[in-house]
Structure formats: structure tokens, C-alpha cells
Amino acid sequence: MGRYYAPLSGLIPRDLNEPVRVGEYAFIARKWDVSIFDWAELQSKHRLHISYATGDMLLKGCNMELAVSASSTNDVRDKMLAFHVVMYARGFHPFSVQLLSNYSINDYAGICSRKSSHGLELLPEEMRTGITSATACVEVWPAPYISGAAFRKEGLARTVTPDLLARVVGDVDRWNILRSKYSVCHFLERVLMSSPVVADTGQSLLHVWTGLESIFPKVQSEVSFRLALYLAQLQSPLGDRREFFQKAKKSYGDRSKVAHGGELKTKEGIDPWMETWSILTQTLRAMLDRQKIPMEEELIQELLTAADASKC
Incomplete structure (x- = not known):
């Protein structure tokens, strides 16, 4: 069982000073920017299944991540879909999963600068300790499914708070039971993800x-x-x-x-x-x-x- 990280666009974290974990899921607020030099380092020394320019563009609108414990990228896709469905059932604005990685944004931000003493001096103190190309292998995949919104709609929730996660995880368990009983649930998932785009x-x-x-x-x-x-x-x-x-x-x-x-x-x-x-x-x-x-x-x-x- 590994941990996967999905940057989300369209949601606003509040009071997420530290990661909040419940069961197989976690909310993580984004702390740092990933520079174009970090992306170039990931492209040359790590495993990117998208271009570094695409990764740089996709992260620009992401303020938080959803972390999921899963056995594979297919497993994480199912678990993220269930999370997505439950958030919509709770009245949240259509949001998008931008990509998937085996490390958090907060981990690989600054990875290029950390490879030299000169680069370290240019980083904020909190970023100076972390993974480097010599100690970790970052892998980045495209988003496991298409999601988001082609147009903005007011009146739907966007703010994510720490206490929300426990309620969502409880509903995810209930949705998974429904999904196992009724094949129409799989079709509804596709409709929910595709309609807003x-x-x-x-x-x-x-x-x-x-x-x-x-x-x-x-x-x-x-x-x-x-x-x-x-x-x-x-x-x-x-x-x-x-x-x-x-x-x-x-x-x-x-x-x-x-x-x-x-x-x-x-x-x-x-x-x-x-x-x-x-x-x-x-x-x-x-x-x-x-x-x-x-x-x-x-x-x-x-x-x-x-x-x-x-x-x-």
C-alpha cells in the first residue's frame, strides 16, 4: 500500500495548518511553489509521465492536495472518484484533479535548489530539509480522470476545513457499498465528472x-x-x-x-x-x-x- 497525492484545483483550504488524516484519506494545504527549475530537475532525474511544462501549468491553480493510500494508480482512481462523488453530494463546486504523484507538492518543491549548498541558501529555512534527487524518486502521472468545470457557478461550496474530512470519509464508505450493489453508480460517477466540463x-x-x-x-x-x-x-x-x-x-x-x-x-x-x-x-x-x-x-x-x- 502506497500513498498518492492529487493536487486539486477549485477548492480553498481553511485552517489546514497541518495535514489532516482520516482512514485512507488526508487533506494537505499547499505551502510552497514548485519552480520551473524544480520541474526541469524532475524531468531529467525522475519519472514524469507528463511534460514538465504541463506539470508547471497544472499546479498554478492548486491550493491543496488530497492524499490517498492505495495499492496502485487504478486503486487510487476508484478511491478518488468516490471522494469526488461525495463532495458533490455535499454541495461542493465542481473541482478538478490536476495530476497524481507519489510525493506531495510540499516535498518536491525546492528539489532543484537542495542539490547544492548555494541553492540551499536561497530557500526559506523551512524548505532546506527535504528530498533530493539522490534520496528519492518522484513519479508524476496525468490525472486519472477528467474533472472540473468549464464555467463558474456561484452558490456552491468551495472551502475545505479539517472537520469536513471525517464526514466525507464516512460517506465514501457508504458510497462504496452502493457502488458494489448497483451498477448504475458507476455510470453516475462518469456523469458527475463529465457534465461540468x-x-x-x-x-x-x-x-x-x-x-x-x-x-x-x-x-x-x-x-x-x-x-x-x-x-x-x-x-x-x-x-x-x-x-x-x-x-x-x-x-x-x-x-x-x-x-x-x-x-x-x-x-x-x-x-x-x-x-x-x-x-x-x-x-x-x-x-x-x-x-x-x-x-x-x-x-x-x-x-x-x-x-x-x-x-x-
Whole structure:
């Protein structure tokens, strides 16, 4: 079991003065810049599977890393995907994994300067002790999957705090159980990662709805009504079913408009893409809360039972 480090772009660390570790995951705030000379040193003396110029560019927008204990790069990909899904279910803004390495940014920053006494003198004192090309081999891979956002959306969380990690890791365990039971979870992961990077908001909204529709594959008629009804009932442990039903039904109307060549428009300050994205992420939250994905028949039975109970 090794430790892998994934620099993240789009999240803001707060109060992460020291690494925070829970189980197989850790939050690490970035402390130092990696100079172009550090990258050149990594290119010539270490194992880079991307060009050093690309690495330099990718790190510019990263303020923190996610560290993951894993047996291989494939294993770390699965564990990072689960983390990503849970963060979206918790209302976080789409963020991106920029690359993957076997050492932290904070470890290989200054690696070029540390190879000589003259270079050491130019570094801040805290950077003078660390790995060098003689003591370590840094390996850097491309990001294990595409993620991020092609456009900025306000109203979604960005700030990462130490206490968040324990809650996320608990949800990761629950998501992994769902993933092992329901194959649709793997498709939902792909939809979640790919939808925000589609530059056209209408096409992105359509893609989000492919994920929502995949949860209820038997729905072939009265689609907008039935999908909205099932999604609202799925939410019943968490909130107002009536409000969620109306939101889902309206969002499906936006989906139909785009599918037939129409254009999305913001009305009364409501962003159609954000509404649709929130339906998907709140649906994931409901799945995690229920620890299952109910069949259509089960949701209908819940509705009938609730209706009967209201008469008593």
C-alpha cells in the first residue's frame, strides 16, 4: 500500500495548518511553489509521465492536495472518484484533479535548489530539509480522470476545513457499498465528472439528465411526471417532496427544450443548469442517506403507504 497525492484545483483550504488524516484519506494545504527549475530537475532525474511544462501549468491553480493510500494508480482512481462523488453530494463546486504523484507538492518543491549548498541558501529555512534527487524518486502521472468545470457557478461550496474530512470519509464508505450493489453508480460517477466540463450549458444539462434517467430505466411513458415523482419520493427522508417534484418537473421541461433545439434562459434569477445539477447531487445525498436505490415499485409503495397513513 502506497500513498498518492492529487493536487486539486477549485477548492480553498481553511485552517489546514497541518495535514489532516482520516482512514485512507488526508487533506494537505499547499505551502510552497514548485519552480520551473524544480520541474526541469524532475524531468531529467525522475519519472514524469507528463511534460514538465504541463506539470508547471497544472499546479498554478492548486491550493491543496488530497492524499490517498492505495495499492496502485487504478486503486487510487476508484478511491478518488468516490471522494469526488461525495463532495458533490455535499454541495461542493465542481473541482478538478490536476495530476497524481507519489510525493506531495510540499516535498518536491525546492528539489532543484537542495542539490547544492548555494541553492540551499536561497530557500526559506523551512524548505532546506527535504528530498533530493539522490534520496528519492518522484513519479508524476496525468490525472486519472477528467474533472472540473468549464464555467463558474456561484452558490456552491468551495472551502475545505479539517472537520469536513471525517464526514466525507464516512460517506465514501457508504458510497462504496452502493457502488458494489448497483451498477448504475458507476455510470453516475462518469456523469458527475463529465457534465461540468461540457462548455455548452444546454448540452451539459442534457448530460446531467442522462444520469437522472438512468436511475429509473423502466420509465418509458409520462416521463416528466413519473421521473419527477420518483425523484421527489426518493428525497422524502431529506426534505419537501412537493417542492422537489415541481423543481424536477420544470428541469425536465428545460431538458426537453434543449433536446428540441431551444435555448436555456435564466428566469427570476434561477439558473436552469444549477437547478438540474442540484437535483442530481441531492439525489445522490438521498441515496447515501437511504443506503439503497429503490426500484420504481418500491417508491410507489412508499407513496401509497404515506397516503394511507395520512387518513388515520
